[in-house]
Amino acid sequence: xxxxxxxxxxxxxxxxxxxxxxxxxxxxxxxxxxxxxxxxxxxxxxxxxxxxxxxxxxxxxxxxxxxxxxxxxxxxxxxxxxxxxxxxxxxxxxxxxxxxxxxxxxxxxxxxxxxxxxxxxxxxxxxxxxxxxxxxxxxxxxxxxxxxxxxxxxxxxxxxxxxxxxxxxxxxxxxxxxxxxxxxxxxxxxxxxxxxxxxxxxxxxxxxxxxxxxxxxxxxxxxxxxxxxxxxxxxxxxxxxxxxxxxxxxxxxxxxxxxxxxxxxxxxxxxxxxxxxxxxxxxxxxxxxxxxxxxxxxxxxxxxxxxxxxxxxxxxxxxxxxxxxxxxxxxxxxxxxxxxxxxxxxxxxxxxxxxxxxx
Amino acid sequence: xxxxxxxxxxxxxxxxxxxxxxxxxxxxxxxxxxxxxxxxxxxxxxxxxxxxxxxxxxxxxxxxxxxxxxxxxxxxxxxxxxxxxxxxxxxxxxxxxxxxxxxxxxxxxxxxxxxxxxxxxxxxxxxxxxxxxxxxxxxxxxxxxxxxxxxxxxxxxxxxxxxxxxxxxxxxxxxxxxxxxxxxxxxxxxxxxxxxxxxxxxxxxxxxxxxxxxxxxxxxxxxxxxxxxxxxxxxxxxxxxxxxxxxxxxxxxxxxxxxxxxxxxxxxxxxxxxxxxxxxxxxxxxxxxxxxxxxxxxxxxxxxxxxxxxxxxxxxxxxxxxxxxxxxxxxxxxxxxxxxxxxxxxxxxxxxxxxxxxxxxxxxxxxxxxxxxxxxxxxxxxxxxxxxxxxxxxxxxxxxxxxxxxxxxxxxxxxxxxxxxxxxxxxxxxxxxxxxxxxxxxxxxxxxxxxxxxxxxxxxxxxxxxxxxxxxxxxxxxxxxxxxxxxxxxxxxxxxxxxxxxxxxxxxxxxxxxxxxxxxxxxxxxxxxxxxxxxxx
Numbered sequence: 073x074x075x076x077x078x079x080x081x082x083x084x085x086x087x088x089x090x091x092x093x094x095x096x097x098x099x100x101x102x103x104x105x106x107x108x109x110x111x112x113x114x115x116x117x118x119x120x121x122x123x124x125x126x127x128x129x130x131x132x133x134x135x136x137x138x139x140x141x142x143x144x145x146x147x148x149x150x151x152x153x154x155x156x157x158x159x160x161x162x163x164x165x166x167x168x169x170x171x172x173x174x175x176x177x178x179x180x181x182x183x184x185x186x187x188x189x190x191x192x193x194x195x196x197x198x199x200x201x202x203x204x205x206x207x208x209x210x211x212x213x214x215x216x217x218x219x220x221x222x223x224x225x226x227x228x229x230x231x232x233x234x235x236x237x238x239x240x241x242x243x244x245x246x247x248x249x250x251x252x253x254x255x256x257x258x259x260x261x262x263x264x265x266x267x268x269x270x271x272x273x274x275x276x277x278x279x280x281x282x283x284x285x286x287x288x289x290x291x292x293x294x295x296x297x298x299x300x301x302x303x304x305x306x307x308x309x310x311x312x313x314x315x316x317x318x319x320x321x322x323x324x325x326x327x328x329x330x331x332x333x334x335x336x337x338x339x340x341x342x343x344x345x346x347x348x349x350x351x352x353x354x355x356x357x358x359x360x361x362x363x364x365x366x367x368x369x370x371x372x373x374x375x376x377x378x379x380x381x382x383x384x385x386x387x388x389x390x391x392x393x394x395x396x397x398x399x400x401x402x403x404x405x406x407x408x409x410x411x412x413x414x415x416x417x418x419x420x421x422x423x424x425x426x427x428x429x430x431x
Numbered sequence: 432x433x434x435x436x437x438x439x440x441x442x443x444x445x446x447x448x449x450x451x452x453x454x455x456x457x458x459x460x461x462x463x464x465x466x467x468x469x470x471x472x473x474x475x476x477x478x479x480x481x482x483x484x485x486x487x488x489x490x491x492x493x494x495x496x497x498x499x500x501x502x503x504x505x506x507x508x509x510x511x512x513x514x515x516x517x518x519x520x521x522x523x524x525x526x527x528x529x530x531x532x533x534x535x536x537x538x539x540x541x542x543x544x545x546x547x548x549x550x551x552x553x554x555x556x557x558x559x560x561x562x563x564x565x566x567x568x569x570x571x572x573x574x575x576x577x578x579x580x581x582x583x584x585x586x587x588x589x590x591x592x593x594x595x596x597x598x599x600x601x602x603x604x605x606x607x608x609x610x611x612x613x614x615x616x617x618x619x620x621x622x623x624x625x626x627x628x629x630x631x632x633x634x635x636x637x638x639x640x641x642x643x644x645x646x647x648x649x650x651x652x653x654x655x656x657x658x659x660x661x662x663x664x665x666x667x668x669x670x671x672x673x674x675x676x677x678x679x680x681x682x683x684x685x686x687x688x689x690x691x692x693x694x695x696x697x698x699x700x701x702x703x704x705x706x707x708x709x710x711x712x713x714x715x716x717x718x719x720x721x722x723x724x725x726x727x728x729x730x731x732x733x734x735x736x737x738x739x740x741x742x743x744x745x746x747x748x749x750x751x752x753x754x755x756x757x758x759x760x761x762x763x764x765x766x767x768x769x770x771x772x773x774x775x776x777x778x779x780x781x782x783x784x785x786x787x788x789x790x791x792x793x794x795x796x797x798x799x800x801x802x803x804x805x806x807x808x809x810x811x812x813x814x815x816x817x818x819x820x821x822x823x824x825x826x827x828x829x830x831x832x833x834x835x836x837x838x839x840x841x842x843x844x845x846x847x848x849x850x851x852x853x854x855x856x857x858x859x860x861x862x863x864x865x866x867x868x869x870x871x872x873x874x875x876x877x878x879x880x881x882x883x884x885x886x887x888x889x890x891x892x893x894x895x896x897x898x899x900x901x902x903x904x905x906x907x908x909x910x911x912x913x914x915x916x917x918x919x920x921x922x923x924x925x926x927x928x929x930x931x932x933x934x935x936x937x938x939x940x941x942x943x944x945x946x947x948x949x950x951x952x953x954x955x956x957x958x959x960x961x962x963x964x965x966x967x968x
Contacts, residue, residue: 119845119848120848126847127814127847128861129843129861133863141577176504177504178502178638179638179656187656246689250685251692254693258690259682259683259684259690260658363683363685365657376844377844
């Protein structure tokens with residue numbers, strides 16, 4: 073999986089960046105329109121509707137609606153009108169910044185998302201940073217020791233570890249570190265019904281609760297990054313310019329970090345950007361294990377109960393996150409790889425060809 | 432300029448961290464008064480001096496919505512949490528319905544007129560008196576704005592013809608015809624304060640502190656939607672029995688077994704595998720829950736007319752080994768379903784009905800007597816996880832009698848949608864409510880009156896129809912019980928569906944923390960009723 077990686081997305085972005093800015097804005101707008109149209113139609117394509125339910129999971133109480141009550145709610149929320157009319161209403165409301173009112177949670181969608189998003193971002197951004205740190209450190213260590221026992225040991229360890237699902241890691245951590253040793257809380261994102269003496273005390277409590285979920289996600293993600301860095305750096309180390317750098321008598325540190333690692337990081341940046349879309353979904357595993365109040369769990373439950381406005385809202389936020397991440401990567405890429413700044417379309421083609429040869 | 436993207440990235444991250452820290456605080460403030468500030472600690476210390484340690488009970492949390500009659504969710508125990516706050520005219524105990532806000536009631540005109548006498552001295556949690564006007568207002572308000580939990584009967588203007596306030600303490604209902612179920616239906620309606628709700632147009636969006644003012648024994652002081660936490664405190668001026676719990680908290684739990692052992696919660700549902708750990712420990716009490724949550728195998732006789740043949744259905748009943756399902760699927764924590772439909776734990780269960788002990792030979796004989804061209808092969812629609820396992824076991828069992836089953840698993844909503852469309856041959860459904868009024872025998876099996884969700888398409892038996900209608904109109908309890916017994920006998924002979932098993936399971940609690948847990952006569956969870964928190968005689 074890792075080895076077949078192709079950094080296409082960023083190339084497209086680089087390609088776009090050399091065009092004039094107005095077609096690019098139109099492209100963005102079109103993408104956005106397609107996304108919101110999909111957001112609107114996908115939930116409605118699923119079988120069942122928000123008010124049609126009768127069964128529960130073992131022991132769960134469910135208040136089933138009769139046909140009359142179901143019709144009442146469909147009318148109340150305007151779901152009895154033609155789809156096109158619903159779509160126009162949705163667009164109109166969206167233009168006014170209104171994401172709608174959740175059928176199931178009985179609250180404006182904006183509030184629901186705004187309260188959960190910070191928790192997911194806390195988990196996901198910390199886990200991404202830590203897994204990047206460890207992945208890059210271990211990956212480059214392995215690449216420099218390629219073929220030696222340290223590399224072989226790390227490689228085996230990481231491949232095995234990378235295949236363990238996040239929830240299993242989470243459970244093991246929960247049982248040993250939280251329940252067994254009592255080092256961390258068992259569940260939740262903070263101590264409830266407590267008043268904190270200061271902001272710092274509260275922050276400490278929140279971080280304490282975040283340790284295990286973040287550790288779980290970090291452990292689950294480090295393997296992939298390690299393999300990518302190891303492979304990518306391994307390729308870079310064999311390139312001619314490395315030879316040139318050594319011939320110039322540069323310091324080992326400068327060769328490794330300025331020349332080799334910087335070039336090896338390009339695919340990694342793309343990978344992180346492409347991952348942004350799946351990160352919220354990925355966090356759901358850790359959120360489940362630790363009863364952590366994130367967006368991932370909300371999304372899963374919203375699908376389960378067919379809460380159209382909430383699904384539309386969450387998908388919209390995710391889509392905007394992915395688009396934003398792509399933009400960030402575009403900017404970061406220019407810094408990491410100065411060639412992309414001045415390049416013209418013809419050169420881009422050559423560059424892509426040479427990049428393809430490298431792979 | 433060059434460093435701007437990196438800098439902004441870190442600034443954004445910092446902002447999120449701060450947001451994560453701040454957001455819940457705002458909600459806590461909105462949701463209610465201080466929980467553990469210094470003032471509260473002082474008060475508590477005084478209380479400790481005045482009486483023994485305050486009783487704080489913690490239970491497994493989760494978000495089930497804001498506990499008003501309109502905003503709690505339709506899945507999960509949201510209605511129970513709402514009922515801690517809001518009282519109704521009647522309440523349920525171990526044996527049946529008991530007077531609650533209505534201290535007594537009279538029935539006139541052969542069951543067409545009811546007068547409820549409202550208890551004196553009842554106060555809303557904001558200090559206002561509760562009168563018969565509030566009762567009439569609640570019923571009228573629900574007709575305009577249906578709450579999440581409702582009984583069709585009390586919302587139906589063609590049935591409940593008139594609601595009038597006779598005095599501050601008397602309210603009268605006039606109905607179009609006598610029905611055995613009306614008293615319970617009216618008795619379970621949550622009474623809301625007129626002085627608050629009369630101003631509310633969109634009750635599902637009404638979520639201020641005023642929305643959770645009821646007359647019940649517990650009042651909500653804190654709720655967090657994203658964390659799934661609730662905090663209740665005893666309402667000091669509750670009209671009824673002494674409230675034994677001072678504070679009731681619902682907190683997030685990763686694993687109930689670990690949380691109970693670590694003392695984070697005081698009660699949990701414990702699976703059979705680890706039950707012995709608690710049985711052997713003298714600090715815990717183990718309660719077995721009654722079987723009021725069950726799985727049914729339903730035939731679609733409209734789509735597949737061959738199911739109208741009673742012998743074919745009986746062949747299913749003989750082949751399906753319900754005991755084996757209990758052992759293998761529920762790990763012994765269930766009771767086999769009753770061919771007479773009602774749960775064996777139901778107060779009106781008839782134990783004399785045919786039981787269809789597992790007998791594949793008998794099933795083969797029945798099948799041999801059917802049309803020789805019949806090749807019994809059917810699709811069984813199931814939901815996820817556990818139901819797939821039930822489906823696979825049924826497939827194996829039925830194959831012993833030569834009935835071939837194809838198990839199709841879809842997600843729960845899809846399955847429910849297909850039931851609504853009648854798009855199935857055989858379907859497996861699990862739900863609660865098996866302990867409730869036996870009128871569900873009518874809604875399941877009387878063709879014209881079947882709900883979309885529980886009816887049996889294509890099934891018709893005039894005698895079942897007649898008995899079901901008769902019991903509905905019979906207001907004399909012992910005569911009605913007799914009719915229900917006969918109905919069970921008839922249904923067991925006819926096998927219009929097969930109740931597979933009803934889960935029981937165990938509730939374990941730490942008795943030193945709190946020991947008042949009880950089951951009401953028709954429900955499986957001791958935490959879903961307010962009597963568990965009150966002093967009992």
